[in-house]
Amino acid sequence: MAETLTMTAPLADRITVANTEALRRINTASPVLTGIRPAKEAIPELRGRVLLHAGPPVPIHRLCGPMRGAIVGALCYEGWAETAADAEALLDQGGIRLQSNHDAHAVGPMAGIISPSMPLFEVKETAHGGMAYAPINEGIGAVLRFGANDNAVITRLRWMQGVLAPALDAAVKRLGGLPLAPLMARALTMGDEMHQRNVAATSLFYRAIAPALAERNLRAEALSGILRFLADTDQFFLNLAMVASKAIMDAAHGIPHSTVVTAMSRNGVAFGIRVSGLGDRWFVAPSPMPAGLYFPGHTADDANPDMGDSAIVETLGLGGFAMAAAPAVTGLVGLPSAAEAVGITRSMNEITIGRSERFKIPALDFDGVPTGIDMRKVVRLEIAPIINTGIAHKRAGVGQIGAGVVHAPLEVFQQALTAFGERHA
Amino acid sequence: MAETLTMTAPLADRITVANTEALRRINTASPVLTGIRPAKEAIPELRGRVLLHAGPPVPIHRLCGPMRGAIVGALCYEGWAETAADAEALLDQGGIRLQSNHDAHAVGPMAGIISPSMPLFEVKETAHGGMAYAPINEGIGAVLRFGANDNAVITRLRWMQGVLAPALDAAVKRLGGLPLAPLMARALTMGDEMHQRNVAATSLFYRAIAPALAERNLRAEALSGILRFLADTDQFFLNLAMVASKAIMDAAHGIPHSTVVTAMSRNGVAFGIRVSGLGDRWFVAPSPMPAGLYFPGHTADDANPDMGDSAIVETLGLGGFAMAAAPAVTGLVGLPSAAEAVGITRSMNEITIGRSERFKIPALDFDGVPTGIDMRKVVRLEIAPIINTGIAHKRAGVGQIGAGVVHAPLEVFQQALTAFGERHA
Numbered sequence: 001m002a003e004t005l006t007m008t009a010p011l012a013d014r015i016t017v018a019n020t021e022a023l024r025r026i027n028t029a030s031p032v033l034t035g036i037r038p039a040k041e042a043i044p045e046l047r048g049r050v051l052l053h054a055g056p057p058v059p060i061h062r063l064c065g066p067m068r069g070a071i072v073g074a075l076c077y078e079g080w081a082e083t084a085a086d087a088e089a090l091l092d093q094g095g096i097r098l099q100s101n102h103d104a105h106a107v108g109p110m111a112g113i114i115s116p117s118m119p120l121f122e123v124k125e126t127a128h129g130g131m132a133y134a135p136i137n138e139g140i141g142a143v144l145r146f147g148a149n150d151n152a153v154i155t156r157l158r159w160m161q162g163v164l165a166p167a168l169d170a171a172v173k174r175l176g177g178l179p180l181a182p183l184m185a186r187a188l189t190m191g192d193e194m195h196q197r198n199v200a201a202t203s204l205f206y207r208a209i210a211p212a213l214a215e216r217n218l219r220a221e222a223l224s225g226i227l228r229f230l231a232d233t234d235q236f237f238l239n240l241a242m243v244a245s246k247a248i249m250d251a252a253h254g255i256p257h258s259t260v261v262t263a264m265s266r267n268g269v270a271f272g273i274r275v276s277g278l279g280d281r282w283f284v285a286p287s288p289m290p291a292g293l294y295f296p297g298h299t300a301d302d303a304n305p306d307m308g309d310s311a312i313v314e315t316l317g318l319g320g321f322a323m324a325a326a327p328a329v330t331g332l333v334g335l336p337s338a339a340e341a342v343g344i345t346r347s348m349n350e351i352t353i354g355r356s357e358r359f360k361i362p363a364l365d366f367d368g369v370p371t372g373i374d375m376r377k378v379v380r381l382e383i384a385p386i387i388n389t390g391i392a393h394k395r396a397g398v399g400q401i402g403a404g405v406v407h408a409p410l411e412v413f414q415q416a417l418t419a420f421g422e423r424h425a
Numbered sequence: 426m427a428e429t430l431t432m433t434a435p436l437a438d439r440i441t442v443a444n445t446e447a448l449r450r451i452n453t454a455s456p457v458l459t460g461i462r463p464a465k466e467a468i469p470e471l472r473g474r475v476l477l478h479a480g481p482p483v484p485i486h487r488l489c490g491p492m493r494g495a496i497v498g499a500l501c502y503e504g505w506a507e508t509a510a511d512a513e514a515l516l517d518q519g520g521i522r523l524q525s526n527h528d529a530h531a532v533g534p535m536a537g538i539i540s541p542s543m544p545l546f547e548v549k550e551t552a553h554g555g556m557a558y559a560p561i562n563e564g565i566g567a568v569l570r571f572g573a574n575d576n577a578v579i580t581r582l583r584w585m586q587g588v589l590a591p592a593l594d595a596a597v598k599r600l601g602g603l604p605l606a607p608l609m610a611r612a613l614t615m616g617d618e619m620h621q622r623n624v625a626a627t628s629l630f631y632r633a634i635a636p637a638l639a640e641r642n643l644r645a646e647a648l649s650g651i652l653r654f655l656a657d658t659d660q661f662f663l664n665l666a667m668v669a670s671k672a673i674m675d676a677a678h679g680i681p682h683s684t685v686v687t688a689m690s691r692n693g694v695a696f697g698i699r700v701s702g703l704g705d706r707w708f709v710a711p712s713p714m715p716a717g718l719y720f721p722g723h724t725a726d727d728a729n730p731d732m733g734d735s736a737i738v739e740t741l742g743l744g745g746f747a748m749a750a751a752p753a754v755t756g757l758v759g760l761p762s763a764a765e766a767v768g769i770t771r772s773m774n775e776i777t778i779g780r781s782e783r784f785k786i787p788a789l790d791f792d793g794v795p796t797g798i799d800m801r802k803v804v805r806l807e808i809a810p811i812i813n814t815g816i817a818h819k820r821a822g823v824g825q826i827g828a829g830v831v832h833a834p835l836e837v838f839q840q841a842l843t844a845f846g847e848r849h850a
Contacts, residue, residue: 227635230632
């Protein structure tokens, strides 16, 4: 790429070339689910008493309620603490090291806690090289990602580790790996935007994996338990959409002079982005409060600031960016009409470098989703990326209390642009 | 209902009351899949050497190629003939009696042949009473419904009878029956119109049935074979959408003074309709040729006139009537744009008595599909019901050669209206 320009080419031309390369990589990256592995085998960072979490790095004393609850659960799950009180003490006394998922090629929804024993989806990006990881979706109700950490949560995590993960791993390997992009492209033609709505993608994944699961001669009870868990979890694919998006956006990361945003993420306190041409530095601002609809009995007073690595799907051009593909989501996130959903997708076209060549929206006559956020356009037009999001209760373990949209804070794009300017001054 | 009007109420008022009742029944009918049964146990008409077929009744000497081929296959499958030549002779010598599916509360896609040994979906309409039946979808390629009748076709039918049907029946019974309307309503929010596109409904059905299938302790090979067959058949749910639609429209049939069309169907030669207030009489005209797109290597010269009971889904308000729900179908059936699909759904509102209260289209801000075709409106406005359809080769066994849309012939609605006028003169 560098060869195509002389050293004296103006910066704008270099950026154009770099962003064209970023778009090419986004359009050609091929994430393939290759198996399910214990986190400690997949991620070298997970040696010793280390946990990974969603969003940019966060000091222990600033952890939000749900993330703290999830950490307590993970410490009990790992057997590093016997009780919640022991776990809190261990955490506060500095006995645990925290690290950002994104820094370990991983992503997780909401609190996004990954501990060494957890099984992770392993995704190989076969076009440009690279690996990405995500935990398996736990279903709904009281779940670790919202900070629940009681016995039922830990028991489910152990079942996922001992029963679900080995079966899924064997089935995926029997399939010779499962390419995720074609499945996602198809789900986008079935009303999923793959953040708030994954029912089509989950169903397609289910159909792909069930015959291979059945070939394994599991006991009927174990097999039907696995199939029932998958069938009951409409958002099961969210974690796969996230890890596929992470693998794709990592392929576009690290291109000198590229102004494309390669990660947007939140830890419940701070909202951070990374930019392709600016390495692994996070640009952060306070995490915004989602605007949306609350489930009965809850109000904005109960809400935690936005949280989770799930905005990686918007970074790719799905989720809020693909709102026009998912008119059934509009009511859920508080939009007044399907026309509004189309308007949001069109407005995201203003801040992206192109359209996806494979993720297409039938209702827009198969226009590709807006893909590759250009931080320059965000700053110049003051149009913030829109993220579809679940709203978590600020108290650990209560769970999801609503859904809505969040506008990424413009401040982080301004910071990144300033840093870019300084680097190339 | 009759009590609400005096005997001297003008006919138009009686029609309004009757059609209001028809719409109420369409909106409240509850089709539940209760099992899979051999046709001869389910349908009393199937005693002796009788076959059921799609569309209105048709004399043997006028049978179209694909339907004739399917009959030959069914005769071999039943063991009533050893070879295709024997089967042809048996048919031509009057050794087989043919009867319309609709006259036996059944529906079948394309040739729609039902023979006594075939397993049928059994659907109970639990709100108003009534049963409906349909054969199980055979998948794609060389299949009986397109007139293929070689050994592979017969072998597959025997596997469906001996392996697939008992397993599905046990799973459905283990679920305590499967209500079909909620599943269909959900699939409509996932881009299916349930005639040309059933991938979402099939996937949802798959998720519902697979855990119950797995509980049965089948051998791994049998279970994975069943799951693989279902997973490979995107249109598997078509037959279930048809039988559910039949059960719903039968609930609205036989209401005196109702001008609502309760069946539209084609036998590859004639196109027929039935009207709620006109009993079991068929009004027929020559079956039209579909307009659409042909698969490579085929042209309109190869096409059979439109065929199959599948237009029962349009009679309910799905398929072509719900085109706006399925923008991904537009290209397949030769429409230029998603806007055109919305236009078709809007135009079908002109000829229907109301909107569905449960089958809703997210892209139209959850407007219900146009439901309950009023033959008076069709005749007055000269707007023909639009049917999404597969195009069959006119030669038996070649299979599907394209897809498109068909306009129901206005003539049948004019005939029916004349008959209605004579009855109430």
